[in-house]
Amino acid sequence: MTKYDDASWHYGGDFPEGIPEKNGATHTGMFLNWCVANDLVSEELKEDSEDEIEKLIRREITGADFVIDALDGKFSEYDLNDLGNAFAKDYYVDETDFVNKFSSFATDYINIFDSVAEESDFEYETFYHIEDTYENYDLMKQIIDHRFVEWKEYKNLR
Numbered sequence: 001m002t003k004y005d006d007a008s009w010h011y012g013g014d015f016p017e018g019i020p021e022k023n024g025a026t027h028t029g030m031f032l033n034w035c036v037a038n039d040l041v042s043e044e045l046k047e048d049s050e051d052e053i054e055k056l057i058r059r060e061i062t063g064a065d066f067v068i069d070a071l072d073g074k075f076s077e078y079d080l081n082d083l084g085n086a087f088a089k090d091y092y093v094d095e096t097d098f099v100n101k102f103s104s105f106a107t108d109y110i111n112i113f114d115s116v117a118e119e120s121d122f123e124y125e126t127f128y129h130i131e132d133t134y135e136n137y138d139l140m141k142q143i144i145d146h147r148f149v150e151w152k153e154y155k156n157l158r
Contacts, residue, residue: 001078002085003075004075004076004077004088004092005027005074005092006073007021007025007073008073009024010024015128016129019128023064023129025068025073026132027109027130028067029063029132030063030064030144031092031105032067033062033063033137035079038148040087041079041080041081041084042078043081044078048070049070052066053066053070062133062137064132090154102151108143108147112139112143113130113136
């Protein structure tokens with residue numbers, strides 16, 4: 001089984017003091033929220049987390065809330081369908097041929113929020129200080145949408 005991410009990998013290590021552990025799942029939550037919105041999640045996840053997915057779709061919870069509460073902080077291949085896993089294995093995972101040619105999710109995540117912060121004459125202290133908001137998700141969503149189109153062309157999918 002491929003485990004793509006685990007919030008405990010983040011808050012269990014060199015995690016900044018004074019911010020919620022949930023912030024270790026903000027980036028994962030944004031990606032998984034996008035996967036839900038694009039119907040790239042597994043049937044098992046849909047069945048097991050039906051109520052939480054509905055709350056996510058209605059924006060009553062964030063993606064990080066979903067990852068922490070519904071998935072116990074873990075994001076794995078079991079959470080995605082075949083197309084979702086194919087995309088995640090090329091884009092969410094670092095050091096793939098696709099990433100080398102285009103970009104990785106983590107790099108895009110850092111770059112978009114560093115750019116936004118710079119425009120406001122601000123700098124995020126760490127990766128984990130990026131706010132878990134729908135405003136930020138909507139920014140990241142645009143980047144993932146773009147990468148997904150690039151990825152489908154790269155894989156000759158239509």
